[in-house]
Amino acid sequence: MKANDVILQTVTKVVSFIILSFAAYLFFAGHHDPGGGFIGGLVTASALVLLFLAFDIRTISNGIPINYRLLVGIGLAVSTVTAVGRSYDSRFSHTFEYVDFPLFGEIELATSVLFELGVVLTVVGGTLTIILSISEDV
Amino acid sequence: MSWVHVMIVLPLLFAVFIPFLYKAFPKIHTGWFVLAVPVVIFGYLASFLPMVASGQTAMLEVPWIPYFDINFDVYVDGLGLIFALIISGIGALVVVYSIFYLSKAREALHNFYVYLMMFMGAMLGVVLSDNMIVLYLFRELTSVSSFLLIAYWYQRKQSRFGAQKAMLITVFGGFSMLAAILMLHNIGGTFSIQELIAQGDVVMQHELFLPAMLLLLLGAFTKSAQFPFHIWLPDAMEAPTPISAYLHSATMVKAGIYLVARYTPIFGGTPEWFWIVTGVGLFTLFWGSINAVKQRDLKALLAFSTISQLGLIMSLLGMGSAALYFGSGDDAAQIHLIAILAAVFHLINHSTFKGSLFMVVGIVDHETGTVDMRKLGGLMSIMPVSFTLALIGSLAMAGLPPFNGFLSKEMFFTGTLNAAQLDIFNVGTYGVMIPIVAWIASIFTFVYSIVLVAKTFFGKYQPERLEKEAHEAPLGMLIPPSILGFFVIAIFFFPNVLYDYVLHPMVNSIAPSIGPSLDYTIEAWHGWDAIELWMTVAVVALGLILFSTLKKWMWMYNNIPQSMHLNNWFSGGIRRMERVSHKIIDFHMTGYIRDYLVYILITFLIIVGGSFFLTNSFSMQSDIGEVNLFEYALAFGLIGAAALVVITRSKLTAVVSVGVLGYVIALFFIILRAPDLALTQLAIETVSVALYLLCFYHLPKLRSREEEQGEKFQPFNFIVALATGTLITLIMLSVNDHRLFESISWYYEDAYELAGAANMVNAILADFRAFDTYLEIFVLAIAALGVFALIRLRLNRRGRDESQ
Numbered sequence: 001m002k003a004n005d006v007i008l009q010t011v012t013k014v015v016s017f018i019i020l021s022f023a024a025y026l027f028f029a030g031h032h033d034p035g036g037g038f039i040g041g042l043v044t045a046s047a048l049v050l051l052f053l054a055f056d057i058r059t060i061s062n063g064i065p066i067n068y069r070l071l072v073g074i075g076l077a078v079s080t081v082t083a084v085g086r087s088y089d090s091r092f093s094h095t096f097e098y099v100d101f102p103l104f105g106e107i108e109l110a111t112s113v114l115f116e117l118g119v120v121l122t123v124v125g126g127t128l129t130i131i132l133s134i135s136e137d138v
Numbered sequence: 139m140s141w142v143h144v145m146i147v148l149p150l151l152f153a154v155f156i157p158f159l160y161k162a163f164p165k166i167h168t169g170w171f172v173l174a175v176p177v178v179i180f181g182y183l184a185s186f187l188p189m190v191a192s193g194q195t196a197m198l199e200v201p202w203i204p205y206f207d208i209n210f211d212v213y214v215d216g217l218g219l220i221f222a223l224i225i226s227g228i229g230a231l232v233v234v235y236s237i238f239y240l241s242k243a244r245e246a247l248h249n250f251y252v253y254l255m256m257f258m259g260a261m262l263g264v265v266l267s268d269n270m271i272v273l274y275l276f277r278e279l280t281s282v283s284s285f286l287l288i289a290y291w292y293q294r295k296q297s298r299f300g301a302q303k304a305m306l307i308t309v310f311g312g313f314s315m316l317a318a319i320l321m322l323h324n325i326g327g328t329f330s331i332q333e334l335i336a337q338g339d340v341v342m343q344h345e346l347f348l349p350a351m352l353l354l355l356l357g358a359f360t361k362s363a364q365f366p367f368h369i370w371l372p373d374a375m376e377a378p379t380p381i382s383a384y385l386h387s388a389t390m391v392k393a394g395i396y397l398v399a400r401y402t403p404i405f406g407g408t409p410e411w412f413w414i415v416t417g418v419g420l421f422t423l424f425w426g427s428i429n430a431v432k433q434r435d436l437k438a439l440l441a442f443s444t445i446s447q448l449g450l451i452m453s454l455l456g457m458g459s460a461a462l463y464f465g466s467g468d469d470a471a472q473i474h475l476i477a478i479l480a481a482v483f484h485l486i487n488h489s490t491f492k493g494s495l496f497m498v499v500g501i502v503d504h505e506t507g508t509v510d511m512r513k514l515g516g517l518m519s520i521m522p523v524s525f526t527l528a529l530i531g532s533l534a535m536a537g538l539p540p541f542n543g544f545l546s547k548e549m550f551f552t553g554t555l556n557a558a559q560l561d562i563f564n565v566g567t568y569g570v571m572i573p574i575v576a577w578i579a580s581i582f583t584f585v586y587s588i589v590l591v592a593k594t595f596f597g598k599y600q601p602e603r604l605e606k607e608a609h610e611a612p613l614g615m616l617i618p619p620s621i622l623g624f625f626v627i628a629i630f631f632f633p634n635v636l637y638d639y640v641l642h643p644m645v646n647s648i649a650p651s652i653g654p655s656l657d658y659t660i661e662a663w664h665g666w667d668a669i670e671l672w673m674t675v676a677v678v679a680l681g682l683i684l685f686s687t688l689k690k691w692m693w694m695y696n697n698i699p700q701s702m703h704l705n706n707w708f709s710g711g712i713r714r715m716e717r718v719s720h721k722i723i724d725f726h727m728t729g730y731i732r733d734y735l736v737y738i739l740i741t742f743l744i745i746v747g748g749s750f751f752l753t754n755s756f757s758m759q760s761d762i763g764e765v766n767l768f769e770y771a772l773a774f775g776l777i778g779a780a781a782l783v784v785i786t787r788s789k790l791t792a793v794v795s796v797g798v799l800g801y802v803i804a805l806f807f808i809i810l811r812a813p814d815l816a817l818t819q820l821a822i823e824t825v826s827v828a829l830y831l832l833c834f835y836h837l838p839k840l841r842s843r844e845e846e847q848g849e850k851f852q853p854f855n856f857i858v859a860l861a862t863g864t865l866i867t868l869i870m871l872s873v874n875d876h877r878l879f880e881s882i883s884w885y886y887e888d889a890y891e892l893a894g895a896a897n898m899v900n901a902i903l904a905d906f907r908a909f910d911t912y913l914e915i916f917v918l919a920i921a922a923l924g925v926f927a928l929i930r931l932r933l934n935r936r937g938r939d940e941s942q
Binding site for chain 1: 900916
């Protein structure tokens with residue numbers, strides 16, 4: 001039944017990595033350049049959706065065995081922990097520091113990136129939960 | 139906390155134990171346990187009689203909510219104490235009577251006595267409270283417990299109807315009374331009645347004086363079954379007879395009388411009070427007595443007779459209030475005070491003879507199975523004791539010697555004659571009407587009193603029409619009415635003992651300024667030249683003539699037009715209210731979301747647009763700034779796409795146009811230098827257009843071509859939409875012109891130092907205002923789980939359906 005979509009699948013295999021790298025870039029660049037957790041998560045989700053489109057749900061689910069509903073929970077947990085983790089002085093606040101790494105040189109480390117990581121996981125999990133639920137229904 | 143407080147709450151506390159006693163002692167009639175309560179209360183309260191007889195009063199205070207000036211204060215004076223004695227005394231008799239009236243095996247006695255005790259406690263609270271809010275609380279409790287008691291046999295439709303009617307009318311009055319109380323608090327700054335009386339002049343000159351008076355009277359008239367609120371009382375006769383005897387003759391219906399008497403020192407002496415109370419009372423007296431004659435049912439007859447007698451007492455209170463107009467030294471005050479004396483005297487008399495009559499009617503009902511006068515007759519020799527008691531009660535009610543009704547009726551005539559000669563309040567020519575109406579009403583009172591006895595006890599005995607074989611009642615049922623009957627006669631012979639201990643203290647409470655100087659001796663004999671005597675003689679003569687020709691003029695009652703029946707007005711009014719509210723709801727609650735949306739938008743237009751218009755807040759910034767070519771081009775694209783969404787008949791076109799709209803907005807974000815927004819907008823727009831297309835793909839096949847062509851153009855919706863759009867545009871332009879203070883965005887410009895982030899938007903989202911972001915990811919998570927749950931649950935259900 002399925003049409004021969006070798007081109008699509010081949011292109012997908014290449015492109016999805018580019019998209020994922022772009023998503024990673026958007027996520028890490030968010031602190032200083034346009035990007036951030038939300039858009040990073042959306043682009044990650046779009047890469048996964050592309051995979052689901054090019055192949056089929058079962059193949060991708062076997063290849064990337066992620067429970068996206070669990071991912072939503074993990075994302076919320078990460079955000080909550082970073083938010084509450086600093087609240088020993090009863091405030092919802094982040095901190096940042098510049099650390100000198102041996103190989104990379106001076107790099108800024110910020111807890112808000114961890115918070116954004118939670119956002120990414122939630123967005124990826126949420127988007128894919130919605131899309132996969134609907135696609136299963138159809 | 140004094141013992142009087144304990145006495146008020148004692149019935150309420152005891153009510154808690156009644157169900158346990160009922161269960162624990164199934165062999166003993168629960169009423170015997172209950173009997174102790176009113177007896178104790180009566181005994182204790184009677185010990186205050188010498189105190190109030192000597193003109194003293196007692197104020198016993200218990201703080202409840204002092205912050206709001208609401209305290210459980212008890213004021214023991216003549217008026218309150220005598221009412222409390224009537225309540226507990228007749229309460230005790232009613233309990234004894236009910237022990238023999240209600241079957242232990244068949245009736246839910248625990249319910250009955252719990253309601254009864256609730257009522258008794260509430261009623262004691264009404265008459266003894268000084269704080270108006272507490273008084274209102276107890277008044278509503280009487281309404282509730284009366285509602286429960288009327289519907290005691292709740293299996294019967296008529297009982298439920300009567301209870302509902304009584305509830306609606308008395309609670310309506312209760313609310314208006316509450317409004318009056320709040321107004322009085324506004325005027326006097328206190329909830330205490332005695333304190334209000336103390337500052338009577340302030341109250342009288344206040345602008346809220348008249349509304350407060352009218353609302354208060356509404357509360358009193360509804361409770362005391364005054365015209366036109368009397369209609370609940372005949373229907374309340376569906377209650378068990380002990381209840382009718384207690385609530386609807388002796389106590390609850392007198393709560394309104396009590397209120398009028400209690401507030402007379404505040405409102406009395408004004409023409410409005412005089413005319414309203416007297417007028418309504420007289421008309422109720424007249425209307426009730428005329429209607430009582432035509433009743434076929436003994437209890438209905440007694441109900442209308444109660445209405446009529448309550449009207450009599452009310453009119454006397456109205457006439458007597460004229461005394462407060464005069465100063466304490468004025469002889470006129472003394473003369474008009476006789477009306478108040480007559481009112482309280484008749485109130486006591488009415489409690490005795492009406493209670494006894496109700497109990498006798500209950501005996502007749504109990505022993506023959508009917509209260510229909512057409513079936514009854516010839517019971518005189520079968521039930522001699524009941525007959526004697528009925529005769530005593532009826533003749534007292536008719537106002538004949540040697541019964542107490544005669545004395546108070548004579549004083550009533552005296553009061554009306556005095557009132558007719560008033561030279562204040564524009565009494566003038568209309569004043570003559572007062573004694574005439576009273577006199578006519580007395581004739582009819584005489585007629586129905588005779589009818590009551592004659593139709594029941596004289597005539598032919600018709601055993602075949604009765605449900606049971608008639609026989610005399612057990613002794614226990616006869617004792618309570620006998621005691622009341624004894625009082626009926628005793629009061630006639632020794633009225634001045636009653637005057638010293640009961641009537642004079644009551645008058646003192648109603649007219650505190652002039653009451654103590656009242657010196658009056660109640661006499662049965664006024665001499666041959668007294669007009670009152672000849673009025674009574676005429677009443678008896680005309681009454682006998684009317685009674686003997688009863689059959690000849692009964693037809694007149696059948697010719698009363700339907701529109702004159704107030705019951706029709708009430709039920710018609712209720713029906714019409716229901717129908718109109720049905721119509722209103724059917725009209726505006728269409729069930730269509732588009733209609734509700736129109737309501738919302740119109741409300742928005744009226745409230746927001748109206749307030750902007752009224753405050754003249756529309757304005758436009760003269761300097762809008764530079765608009766470049768890109769922005770013009772994008773704006774045209776935006777308008778075009780939006781117009782296409784609205785105009786197109788094709789849903790696919792609409793979906794694509796919405797996508798275009800989204801992408802143009804993303805372009806706007808780019809031009810307006812918001813790269814993060816543009817990125818997100820692009821991604822989100824793509825996802826949502828994909829979802830729209832998914833929905834579009836799965837739309838059901840349309841049934842006809844007309845539906846496919848979509849909605850017709852509706853000018854009204856177009857106007858609403860246009861107005862909303864215009865209003866929002868104007869508001870946006872005005873908001874832009876009204877910059878009240880500088881933006882706080884300068885703070886975020888230091889984002890790099892403060893948060894270590896060169897991307898200010900990201901710093902705001904993740905650092906400065908991360909709490910919003912935090913909750914927004916929850917929103918996303920909930921939405922995702924919601925979609926998941928919706929689809930999964932539906933799948934499961936569908937699976938189950940197929941398996942069945």
